[in-house]
Amino acid sequence: MRVYVRECRICGKTFEATQASSRYCSDECRREGNRISSRLRKQKAKMRIYPNRELLDMAKEASKRGLSYGEYVAKLSANRREATELE
Numbered sequence: 001m002r003v004y005v006r007e008c009r010i011c012g013k014t015f016e017a018t019q020a021s022s023r024y025c026s027d028e029c030r031r032e033g034n035r036i037s038s039r040l041r042k043q044k045a046k047m048r049i050y051p052n053r054e055l056l057d058m059a060k061e062a063s064k065r066g067l068s069y070g071e072y073v074a075k076l077s078a079n080r081r082e083a084t085e086l087e
């Protein structure tokens with residue numbers, strides 16, 4: 001049986017693995033690794049709520065009005081505040 005010397009992705013310790021795909025030295029580190037990768041997946045899912053298209057449209061709209069994207073967003077949220085105060 002071939003043994004691979006690997007470096008743990010979590011603690012950096014070198015360990016011997018029987019599979020080339022092993023990335024963690026122990027179950028504890030594997031759990032930590034899984035926790036991190038599922039958190040990253042969640043972050044990516046959250047980013048999908050704001051599609052790039054919408055961002056591009058807003059940036060275009062901003063430059064049409066001679067504003068930077070940041071100024072345009074600030075203006076939009078100021079308008080929204082005024083509208084709710086009027087109600």
Ligand SMILES: [Zn+2]
Nearest residue numbers: 008011025029
């Ligand atoms: Zn480890």
